[in-house]
Amino acid sequence: MSAEKCIFCKIARGEIKVDPIFENSEFVSFRDQNPQAPVHVLLIPKTHYETILDINDEGLLGRAIQAVQTSAAKLGLAQGGFRTVINTREDGGQTVYHVHFHILGGRYMQWPPG
Numbered sequence: 619m620s621a622e623k624c625i626f627c628k629i630a631r632g633e634i635k636v637d638p639i640f641e642n643s644e645f646v647s648f649r650d651q652n653p654q655a656p657v658h659v660l661l662i663p664k665t666h667y668e669t670i671l672d673i674n675d676e677g678l679l680g681r682a683i684q685a686v687q688t689s690a691a692k693l694g695l696a697q698g699g700f701r702t703v704i705n706t707r708e709d710g711g712q713t714v715y716h717v718h719f720h721i722l723g724g725r726y727m728q729w730p731p732g
């Protein structure tokens with residue numbers, strides 16, 4: 619999927635409007651349109667990487683975790699906890715090929731996931 623057609627690139631460019639939980643020059647987080655938990659937010663880098671296997675910026679994942687921390691705090695999830703998920707390729711259940719962190723909370727998360 620080219621960055622031009624990618625749905626999350628359109629969100630990053632502001633062509634599809636979302637209500638950001640957190641945003642800076644590099645990341646934006648927003649609510650998942652098909653929530654799987656009482657709180658379900660996606661954090662995306664604004665740069666297009668199809669999967670985490672394609673990331674060539676070694677600092678990006680650390681900065682993404684900082685953005686997850688900020689998003690979770692804004693969502694009131696920091697104290698009770700939450701789950702962070704990155705699905706990768708077919709067996710990982712990835713459907714949108716632009717790297718994204720799921721932030722799931724507001725209920726107890728079972729383990730193992732399906």
Ligand code: AMP
Nearest residue numbers: 625649650651652705711712713714715
């Ligand atoms: P994954 O299956 O890990 O690739 O997750 C993709 C997620 O993106 C799914 O949970 C979808 O519900 C979500 N999603 C797709 N398009 C949008 C959109 N326009 N706004 C919010 N969430 C979206």
